[in-house]
Structures are given as structure tokens and as C-alpha cells.
Amino acid sequence: MRILVVEDDEILRTLLTQRLNAECYAIDAAKDGLEGWDYASTYEYDLLILDLVLPKLNGIALCQKLRHTGYTVPILMLSSQDTSTAKIMGLNAGADDYMVKPFDEPELISRIRALLRRGSSNPLPIVTCGPLSLNSSTYEVFYGEMALTLTAKEYVLLEMMMRDSQHVFSSDEILESLWSSEEFPVDATVRSHMRRLRKKLTAVGAPPDLIATSHGRGYYLKILDLSTTTIAPARETPDIAPPNLLIEPSKSNELMQQAQYLELLNDTWKKHRSTCLERVELIRSALDRLHSAQLTSPIQAEAYRAAHTLVGTLGTFGLHQAMQLARNLDQELHPDLYLEPNQAQSFRSFLNQLQQQIEQTLYIENLPTMFEDRAKAIEDPTSKPSPPEIKVMLVDDDPFFLETFPHHLKSYGFQVLTLNDPRQFWSVLEGNHPDVVILDIQMQQINGFELCQELRSVDPWQKIPVMFLSADSNAETQHKAFSVGADDYLCKPITAQSLSDRIHNRLQRIQSIVN
Template sequence: MKILLVEDDDVLIAVLTKSLTEHHYIVDVVKDGEMGWSYGSAFEYDLIVLDIVLPKLDGISLCQRFRSEGYTTPILLLTSQNASTAKVSGLDAGADDYVVKPFDVPELIARIRALLRRSNASSFPLLVWGDLLLNPSTCEVSYNNQPLTLTNKEYELLELLLRDSQHLLSADEILDRLWSSDEFPSEATVRSHIRRLRHKLVAAGAPSDFIATVHGRGYYLKAPDVVIPKQDAVMPQQIATSPSNLPKLNSYKNQQEQYLEFLNELWITTKPKSLEQLQILFQAIEKLASGSLDPQFQLLAYQTAHKLAGTLGTMGLAIAMQLARQLENLLKSQQLLKKAQLEILEALVVDLEKSIQNTDLLQSSPMGAISSISSASSSIFELDQTQVAPKVMIVDDDVDCLRSLPKLLKPWGFKVTTLDDPQEFWTVLQAVLPDVLVLDINMPQLNGFELCQALRSNLDWQRLPVLFLSVMTDANTQNLAFGVGADDYLCKPVVGIDLANRINNRLQRVRAYQYK
């Protein structure tokens, strides 16, 4: 899917482009509102993400312009303004959602998925075509339960064919949907990707014409001989790795370290740029002291503080971001600053400069829970390698949790299915047929207690082991969980080995009951 990002913060552009590309989105980037209008009106996008404070044309005005011209593309606003009036202005202008900086990138990705899902009401959490399964949430693909290793472009091509399975896609349409506007591939590039994708599908057991060609017109997915109904299909979301006596639990930590390394490399170029931007704020101090500060320069200073707040927040520099945010609030007044405010302005700018200059290396995120695993080897269990890997389904609206838990459980050979939309619960439950269910409590539309009660009153599912995983640690909530039928209760944050052992204990009890 193709996204237009309208943002003038280079750091945020780098972080978002990297994250969105990793999730197989095609991203076009422009840095001012006028270019945002030029691209958004000239090319077809599935989503537009735009900042509110932009050069030439602000985000609110750009959003209004799109809506007044009849464009219905979903729009997600980004801003550091957390006031309810700013949110109301954005939504009234026609935006579909609103995210305040600094934000967690996983949360933003989840908002994007939700908007794309909403704009395509027929979308299904798991895309299935005969024996082919593509999971958009984890970007995993399998054919006849065999995992397929695809390049980014091969994955995007397959997803496009699945989502438009009733449509003959021409080479021009594929080029327009899967390549950004600054790339100029030829139709031969499309043929090459189709050929490689076919080869990988055939190697996994698909027929050679699984992706069919109508010469001179385009490509489509050939209907399978027998279409398995979605509610009866067995659709594991994650292909399990072979279990090991010593689980390789460093993968999640390595990913965190790689992301931290990426931010540190980015900071090498961002730090001098941020210090250079501060010179505008020092000039504002000089102008205010001499009585020559005019509205245009105060606006420039406000925009500089706004950009610094976004940059520093993205880099995870909380103290520096708060200082920049205070400067932004001080400078955004409709009235010119008075000399009485000079001391406050100068103190904030000096403190911000010190904070940026003293930051040479970003510190890693707390990994104590993960590092403690190495000392817990005595409690590691080993799955019977002759058995089918147990299927675990996790339902939680915390997308960050949904991304980390499968990685923490992967070394024990579980097949993990994650779901962030409880309204799709019964559909995915029937499709996956899990051996164990992990539920959060507080979720939109349907909470975990309601889902657990419904399971216990359903003859087909009343014996399914249910574990609650929640941030709520009070005894009353835990008692309520057991009262509605929970088998176990764990509190977040959870160590992978603890969750794996609890799951294994429930499975052993189920097996013991079955063999009585």
C-alpha cells in the first residue's frame, strides 16, 4: 500500500520511512504543504500522513483543501499540539485520526493499519487464497503451512494480488501501486518480480499458473480448485522454529539494539543540525532584548521550537523535548513577547543547548527483564519435537506488546497468532483453532472478561485454556478474571520464559485431562 508523508522534520522522516518500509508500505515524502497538494492530487495513495505545522501551506488548510476538492483518501495528522482545540480543528478539517508527538512508532503503525482497514471494510485480518496465507500484521507468508521467504517487493506484489483478487492488474497499475513516484522502473521489472514470486510459490507446492497471465493485459490469482471457507481454514499466523534445549532469546534484544544503533547513527547528523537550529532562538533572544523582535521572526522561532520538539522526542530525548515544548508554548502566543519574558526565554534556550550538547550517545532501553532470562535456564522446558507445535492466540490492543510477545515465545516453537481488533475475535478464533488463548482486559468494543465469559458458555470452546495478561495488578481485578473463567493471570511487563512456562503448564494439564 502507498502512503504520502508530508513532513519537514528530517529525523522524523528518516524514522517513519524506515519503519513504514519495514512494514511493506511504499512511501513518498514531501516537505511542504504545497508539494503535499501536488503529490496528493496527482497520484493515488491509500493514506496521507501530514504534520500540522508545515511551510507554505499548513496541515489543517491542506486537509481542508483535499476534502473540499472531493478527495476521500484517509488522512492522519501528526502534531505536537496536545490541546483538545487543536484536535477538534484537525478532525473538523476532515482528518480521520490525530497523533500527538512524540509517539510510539508501533502505535502509529497500528493507527495506520486501523485507518486502512476502515477504508477497506471488506479486508480480512488474514488474507487467504486456497493454501496460501498472508498475515498483514506480522508480514508472514506461508503456502500449505510452509513459510515463504520473500523480498519486500515480492511481498507487496503478492499482497496486492490478494487484496485485488477479483481484478486483472496491468503492469502499469502494479508500477503505480508498488513503486514510489521518484522511481522509474519498466514493465520488465514487473515481469521479473512476477517470475521470481512464481518460482518461490511453485517451490512450496503451488501450481505453476497460481499467478496467471493474460498476455498484453496483466496478472491475476487463479481461483483454487477447492476454496476452503475462511471459518474452517487452519491458519497459523506464525510458522514456528524448531525448538531448542537452549532457547535463542537474543533476537528481540538484538532488534532493539539494531534500532538503537540506527538512532545513534542518525543522532550523529541530527545533533549539529539541532544546535544550528538553536541559533534562530538565540537570535530571537537578541531581538527581544533590543526591542526589534517582529511577528514574522517570532513565528520563525516558534516553528523552530516546534520542529526541535518533534526531532528530540523522536530520538527519545525526553528532557530536551520538554524544554523545546516549553519554548514552543512560550512563542506561539498571538502577541509579541515582552521584555519581561526575556529571562525565561533565555534560560530555556540555554538549558536546551546544554541538554543537546551533553547528549553524545543515546542510552539503550531497559532490557532487565530480557537479560534476566539467562539466569533462568533451570526452568526452561523443552517441547516434544515429535508433536505439532502448539498454537497460541494473543488478543490485545497494545500493538507494541503484540510485536514483542511472538518474538519472546518463538524460541519455544509456539505458533503465535496475534489480533489487535477484538471485533474480529470469533472469525480468527475459528480460523486458527488455538490450543491456548492469551487475553488483555481493557480493549475497545469488547473487553477480555466478556470474551472469556462467552467462551465458557460456548460448548465448542469452554475448555480452551485462557490466560489473562494485563497491566492491572490489583487483587480485585485478578479475582474477577478467575471468576469469569480464567485459568491463569500474569501482569505486564512479562518475561518470555515466564509466559512460556505458564502456557506449557496449561497445555500439560489439558493433555493430562485428555488421557485420563
């Protein structure tokens, strides 16, 4: 007899497989619902054991899906849910039996035997064919008064033929029924087992052709004495409840998908929560190095990548607050940013909160269906009262810098206009009226000094704060910048926080002068 076990708990799956193997069943094991579906729709089984809560496709959905395709193999559902509702759901989905975990092993085996008997042409535990008798409760086989000692495979082979003694079993059929999909027996294996079984039967007095061969067709049990053979009753119609059609199908599918998605998220979270915490630890290690001024670029890049991955992962699970904390770290740890040791403490604060959020999230309670709207609400400046944004115009011909740095600056409450072609400087300036202009020095068409000089000569731009931001830390260059009218000179790399402080200082000083 061949059984498919679909159970996501690896320990339980292994235990069930071992236990059922010991009971002479051939076992295939699947770790999730979709794999279970693949197995069940590919191979022939005599019984399915399904866990109720499975990743990817839960036991209820799998059961329903199988029954909808006319699948009549008995299904035993296992679940830790002991409520009447859960049991009704399981049975309504098409299960033939429902057992609550943790279960009593002998009871499980008895129920499996009962279900298998119900599915066979002979539902009784003791089957006899003339003088040959087999008791599936005790695994005893007698020929007359003589007991037979059979191997597990010989026993199931004989039981299969006794339970359907009018059937000719082909080699393929036998292989399919008695060996799991992970074993690779061939026709010769069947012949070998048949030969040994015949030998043992003849040793206790059975005729050599008790197991007969129908050439080109297969093997069958020759009925010795019809009057003493248990004739198989008609197969019972399995007590399968019709699928639940109370809910309109599309709505039902949608709800089912959502329920399964939530289950999948929970299952995946259970597996990957520790990975998230490992990423947190990786970031913490980088922050420790930052604190002791030992942070190297590769380690910063690794920490940035960890934070970035956390943004995607946590968001996918609908953990918005945690995602936002990871996003803050992702922005602050960007490899192009120069980090100062005194920043480590504030980053640790984010990290501690993030760790706490992950540790406290044991279950994903809700589907992350509305995350987009919520994320937009978080990012949407109109959704919360905030002071008027300071408009910063950033002129730099490095596209990567313009793609990344504004992102960080925006998190400090600035509105950032970027321009990589200085030839469009005036049109952008006059069209947007920024509060501050930040200029790079070396640009291809017009350099920053020229732009600053022009600014200082044209009303009304003479008083707009101009800051230079350059990788050039040469004192002469800085002197030249101030001589053409710069208000400040900053060196790359710089943190968004430092730049933010300098912008605010500059604007406050101007405001105080005006007042």
C-alpha cells in the first residue's frame, strides 16, 4: 500500500514516514501543499495524510482541489486544531477522517488501516483465500495452521493480491503501489519478490501456482476454493461530504487565496525571522566598527545591503513600522556616504527598535493588502502636518550622486531639485525658486565658479545662499569658491545629516540678519 504524507513539520514528517514504513507501507512525503498536489496528481496512492496547515496550499484547499478533480482516494487530515469548526471544515472539504495532533500512534495506524480497507475491495481486517489467511491488524499470515514469516514487501505484496484476488496485477501496477517514488525498482525486483514469496508459500504446503502468472499481463492469486474464499463485497461509497458550495465560487477562491497567503506568510516568517535577526546583527557589527572608527567600505556596503534586503522582506510581510526603520538604516548606510563614529549611536537606536519589532512579531496577523496605501500615507507629506519644506537645488554632473543623495536629503525634510546639465541652470532656477543652491565645481559645460559668479551679479539672486559641495578639499579651491560668492564650502563625501545641519545654519543666520 502506498501512502502520501503531506506535512510541513520536518520532524513529524520524518517520524510519520519511519513509523508507516515500519507498518509496511510505501511512503512518499511532501513538505507543502503544492508539492502534495504534484505528487498526488502524478502518482497513484492508496491513502493521503494531509496536515491542515501547510505552506503554499493548505490541507483544506488541497483536499478540495483533489476532490473537485474526482479524486476518490481516502484522505486523513491531521491538525492541531481541535475545534468542531476545524473538523467540519476538514470533513466538508472532502477528508474521510480527521485526527487531532498530538495523536496516539496506535490509533493513527488503526484509522489508516480502516481507511485503506474501506478503499479496498475487501473491507475486513482478516482476509482469507481458501486456506490462506491474513490478518492486517496483527500482520499474521497462515496457510492452514502454518504460519508464514514474510518480509515487509512480501507481506504487502500478498495482502494486495488477497484483497483483490480476481485482479491481475501488472508489474507496473505493483511497482506503483508498493514502492515510493524515491525508490527505483525494476520489473526484475517484482519477479524476485514473487519468486521468494512463492518459495515461502510452497514451503508451508501451498501449490506452486498459488500465485499464478498471466503472461504479458501480470500476477494473480489463484482461488483455491471459492466456497471458503471471502468474496469481496461491493466497494462502499466513501463518506465524502460534497464540497462547500455555499459561497459563490469566485469569492470563495479569493478568500481561500487570501487565507492561504496569510498561512504562507506565517510559515515563511517562522522560517526566516531568524535570518532577519541575523541581518540585524550584521548591521550591528558594522555599527560597532563605525563607533570605534574601524568601519571599512566593504563592511559598510554589506551592512547597507542587509538593511536594504530587510526593507523588501519586512515590507512583504506587511511589517510597515519595521520596514520604515530598515529604510532609515538603508538610507543612512549608503556606501557613498561617509559615516562618522558619532553617528553610530543614533543608528543603533533605529537598529534596537528594528530588532525589537522583529523579535516581537511571532505571527503575521493580517494580510499586507493595504501596504501600498499605508506606505504612501507615510511618505505623503500632505498626510501629516509639517513645516514648509526648504527647497534645495542640487547641481552636479555625477548622475549616480544625483540619483542617491537627494533621497537621503529628502528624509531630512528638504525638497530637492536636481540638475546634471548646468546649461539648464537658469531655466530651472527661475522656474522653481529654490531656497538654497548647492553647486559642484567641476562640471563639463560650465563649472560651479562661473555659475556662482553669474548668480551674484543678477538680481534677485544675489542673496540666495550658495554652497559648494565638492570632492576637492584643496585650500586654494575653497578660497576661490568664497571669492566668487559662496556662502559655504563642503567636502564630499558628506552625510545627509551634516549637509542638513549646514543648510539650516545658513538659513537661520540669513533670517537673523534679515530680522
